Every structure is written in C-alpha cells, then in structure tokens.
Amino acid sequence: MKTSKHQKPWPARLGDPERGEPELTPELQAELQSIVRACVDAPGPSEELTRRAAQRAIELVEARPSVASGMSVWLARLRPARFAMALTVIVLVPVGIALASKLSPDGLSRLGDWLTGRHAVHSAELPPPSLAIPTPPVPSVIASLPASEAPTVEPPTGPLIAKAQRVDHQHKPSAALTTRPSPPPTEDLLASEAGVVSKAIALANDNPHGALDVLTRYWSKFPDGALRGEAAVAEVSARLSLGENAEALTRLDGFAENGFRGMKGTAGELRVTRLELMAGAGRCGEALPLLETELSGLKSASRLRGRALLARAACKANTGDAAGNRADLKLYLTELPDGPRAAQVRRALGVGE
Amino acid sequence: MAERIAVVAASTDKARLGELYRLYGDTVARWSVRLGGPEADAEDLVQEVFLVIARKFKEFRGEGKVTTWLFGVTQNVVRNRRRRERRWGWLKTLAIQAASGVPPVAVDPSELMERSEATARFYRALEGLSEAHRNALILFELEELSGEEIAELTGARLETVYVRLTRARRQFTRRFAEIEGRR
Numbered sequence A: 001m002k003t004s005k006h007q008k009p010w011p012a013r014l015g016d017p018e019r020g021e022p023e024l025t026p027e028l029q030a031e032l033q034s035i036v037r038a039c040v041d042a043p044g045p046s047e048e049l050t051r052r053a054a055q056r057a058i059e060l061v062e063a064r065p066s067v068a069s070g071m072s073v074w075l076a077r078l079r080p081a082r083f084a085m086a087l088t089v090i091v092l093v094p095v096g097i098a099l100a101s102k103l104s105p106d107g108l109s110r111l112g113d114w115l116t117g118r119h120a121v122h123s124a125e126l127p128p129p130s131l132a133i134p135t136p137p138v139p140s141v142i143a144s145l146p147a148s149e150a151p152t153v154e155p156p157t158g159p160l161i162a163k164a165q166r167v168d169h170q171h172k173p174s175a176a177l178t179t180r181p182s183p184p185p186t187e188d189l190l191a192s193e194a195g196v197v198s199k200a201i202a203l204a205n206d207n208p209h210g211a212l213d214v215l216t217r218y219w220s221k222f223p224d225g226a227l228r229g230e231a232a233v234a235e236v237s238a239r240l241s242l243g244e245n246a247e248a249l250t251r252l253d254g255f256a257e258n259g260f261r262g263m264k265g266t267a268g269e270l271r272v273t274r275l276e277l278m279a280g281a282g283r284c285g286e287a288l289p290l291l292e293t294e295l296s297g298l299k300s301a302s303r304l305r306g307r308a309l310l311a312r313a314a315c316k317a318n319t320g321d322a323a324g325n326r327a328d329l330k331l332y333l334t335e336l337p338d339g340p341r342a343a344q345v346r347r348a349l350g351v352g353e
Numbered sequence B: 001m002a003e004r005i006a007v008v009a010a011s012t013d014k015a016r017l018g019e020l021y022r023l024y025g026d027t028v029a030r031w032s033v034r035l036g037g038p039e040a041d042a043e044d045l046v047q048e049v050f051l052v053i054a055r056k057f058k059e060f061r062g063e064g065k066v067t068t069w070l071f072g073v074t075q076n077v078v079r080n081r082r083r084r085e086r087r088w089g090w091l092k093t094l095a096i097q098a099a100s101g102v103p104p105v106a107v108d109p110s111e112l113m114e115r116s117e118a119t120a121r122f123y124r125a126l127e128g129l130s131e132a133h134r135n136a137l138i139l140f141e142l143e144e145l146s147g148e149e150i151a152e153l154t155g156a157r158l159e160t161v162y163v164r165l166t167r168a169r170r171q172f173t174r175r176f177a178e179i180e181g182r183r
Helices: A026-043 A047-064 A065-077 A079-104 A107-118 A122-125 A136-145 A156-168 A185-201 A208-221 A228-241 A245-257 A268-279 A285-296 A303-318 A322-335 A343-349 B002-010 B013-034 B042-059 B066-100 B110-126 B131-142 B148-156 B158-179
Strands: none
Touching: A026 B131, A026 B148, A026 B158, A047 A268, A047 B013, A047 B042, A079 A228, A107 A185, A107 A245, A185 A228, A208 A228, A228 A245, A228 A285, A245 A268, A268 A285, A268 A303, A285 A303, A303 A322, A322 A343, B013 B042, B013 B066, B066 B131, B066 B148, B110 B131, B110 B158, B131 B148, B131 B158
16 A cells, blocks of 8 residues: 555544534544545556557647547537626627617616626626536527516626727717606616526536525525526536435426426526436436427437437436437437537447547 | 656657656546546546647647646646536436446455445545635645645645645535534
8 A cells, every 4th residue: 555645634623513513533534534545545547548548639639630629619618617607798788788778768878887886896796707507598588588677687897898888878868768767676686686696607516505505595585586597507507516416306397397487598408407317317207208309399419409319318228228228329429429428429339439 | 847848848749749648648647537536437538638738738838837737737627527527427327338238337346346435435525615625635635745736736825725725624524424424
C-alpha cells in the first residue's frame, strides 16, 4: 500500500455538534480515513487506455481536422450553462422591451428607469449564471403570458443596459401615450420572479440544496408564476443532481397531472425527463405508450428525440424486447451519429467508429 | 518542470502534442478519472479530455505552468461531463448495457469489491458539494497534494484553498454521516 503524505486524522473540529454537525468519533474518523485510503489505492486508468486516448486525439486533430472541429462544436454545444443564461437574457430582454412598449403606454421610459437605476442592487445580488439544464425556451413562455403580465424579466448586464437606453432613446413615447393611465405595477413582480428563478437555475448544478431552498420559496410566493416552467426544470435538475430521482419523478407526475399547465416552453423537456425517469423506475408499461406518442411529435434527429429513443430502448430492454432495444439504439445512431451517447451506443452494438 | 516545458515547446505541433501526452498523459488521465468519479465512463472521459487538450494546445503559449493549464482543461471537461451525466447517466446503463449483453456488475476479487464500494461511498458523500470544494477535496485526499500544490494547480490563493478544504471536509463529513445514518 502506498504511503500517504497526509497521515493526519480528520480534525475533530470539523464535527462541531453545536453547528449541527456529526460528532467525529474515533470510529467515524477511522472509517473516513479507511475509505479515503481505499480510494487512493483504487486502480487508475490503465497505460493502455491512456496511450489509446492520446493516439486517437492526435489522429483526430492532425489527420481529420474536420472531425475534430465537428467534435469541438459538439463539445461546445454540450456546455450549455453560459449559453443558456446568455440566450435567456438576450431573448428575454428584447421581448420584454417589445412587450412593455406594446402593452404599457410609458413602458419604455419606465423600463429604462428600471434597467438603469432602481434594480441595480438586485442585479448585483445575483450569482453568476451557471446552468446545466437545457435552455429554457423563453420566447414561447413569454408569448403565452397574459397581456397584463408584460415581463421586464432578467436583471440587466452592462451591454443590455446600453441596449435598453438605445431603444429608449430611439422610441420615446409620445405625449399622447404618456397621458394614458399606467398599467398595474406587474413589472416589479415579474422582475422579482425572474430573479428568484435565475438564482435557482444558477444554483441547480453546484449547490442543489440551495437551489431547492430557493425554489421552495419560489413556489410559495409564485404558485402560478409566469416562469414556473423554468422553475420546474431547475427543481428537477437539482433533484437529479442530488440523486433524488424518485422525488423528481413524483414532482413531474404532479406537473403531468395538471397537463404541465403554464409550462408551455419547457413542457417537452419535462415530459421527456419524466419518461426517462419512468423507464429507470421500471414503469415501462405506462411509459411505452407515452414514449410512442412523444416520439411521433418530436423532430427527427433532435436532442430530445435522442433522449426519448434511449428511454424507449431502456424500456424495451426492461420488458425483455432485446430486438426492439437494439433497433432503437440503431435508430439513435442513424439520427444522431454524433450524439452525446453515440460512442457508447456504437460500442454496445459492436459497430465501428 | 522547466525542462519538460522546454521539451514540449521545442518540437513540431504533432511531436509536441505527443510529448505532452507522454509526459503528462498518465497524470491527466488519473485526474480525469478521479474528478469524474466511479460513475463516469473512464475511457470516454479520458478521450474527451485528451481531445480538448489537442484542440486547445495551440492556444497554450507556455506562459503559465503546463500542469496548471492541463488541470484547468481537465477540470472544465469533467465538470461539463458531470453535468450531462447527472441528467441521464443512469439511463445509459439501463439502455446500453442491455444491448451489449454485458452484465452491469463484473465479479471482482473481494479486495477490489471493497475498494469499489469504498469509492462509491466516498463519491456519494461528495455529491452536493460545489465543484470547487469537491475538486479541492479530491486533490488533497486522493491525489495527496499539499495546499501549496493545489493552489498552484488551480490558480487559487493558498488561503482560498485552505478555506475550501476546511469547508469541503466539513460538508463531506456531515453528508457522509447522513448517508451512513450516523446522526
């Protein structure tokens, strides 16, 4: 056994009972050390694996730059966090501006005030965007909002402030418009809702417990919120991060009972996730017909369809339909030859790269 | 270390990349697997990390330490991979292993089984920690690096590393005890 240079025990101060932490008994300390030791001694990747990976990477970059470039695009696509938040902001703000200008007589001027001044502190309180869930399709959510709920949504960033000011400058409301009565003050409410949901989304990956705390507050404060679809995705993501698959499925079952009401933009994502979880939970009798329906409505070669295909493959395997399982895996490869699971599916099917 | 960087910097692109893998490949592969945890597909993960390194290698100007750069790339790839896995990694086992006909759990010698179980318990308790805390704990406990080495590798200040380690150990212990029913 390799000798560790950190032989010191886990310090007892870590287990402060007054802070609600477990007491670090000598037994617990010994167990922790033993587990760490076992992890240190566990076999790592083989030399062969490393050599093969290196060789393949060099080949891809040197001999097949187009493949490497294609894969880099694929890799970039699978890094959704910043894209998602940026896209959300980029889409939400112009749509919010447009709706505000259309629905509210002095919408633009008040929006400019809001963006540049009143909510600056709120903006500073938000954590940096970090989103591992698929991009919430914000436009359709916004489109489905009642007219009285014109969103001003995302907290502003520098360039967006500039953009809003530019728009404000170009489209000053006319005197006639400004004399009309102001609409109900829903912007603050929506801004507040967007702030809470953004916070939950940002926390969902790295601090899922924190995200769930934020979402508990969200659901109590905005039971019929305009962004509840996004909140639902964040909650499910957080629960999956914690390994709480059963809880996530229960939650999704609840949303499904209501027909994913008010979640137009995210319903597809939520439905497919529910079906995946049903497949994993062995509820295949129930899931298979739903998967058929879902697959018939999903665009060929789309990301969601790929996931649904694998869920159906899982269910077919679960119900003893080995041929159906293989057929779905083959279909996955046909539709998504560079999909996120393509390499594993190829290996499973014994198909060459 | 300076010699290694000099060797890496001296050759043609392909040769430099080959040399980089020869010198650091094992380390990067081990980081990848340890940061990824037992749920990650080791071969796929290492392949992805190496490919990203190859793709980004031209961007590396040798201004910083090569290990810091390599660790940064590894850390990013693993973090993105883990995010994807969280969502539906469990499903692939179900769908894909059924097709391959390979039993999900191979029969291991008892010692390997124990190690594997211990590893699973360790990584289970790590879930819920932030990436920064998780990585600090893995580097300290499994890679057995010192605080200074971790600071160098991650580009963080030494004080930051120690704060992360302390918090990570505290959270890890609390979660471990919860999972094991010790409280």
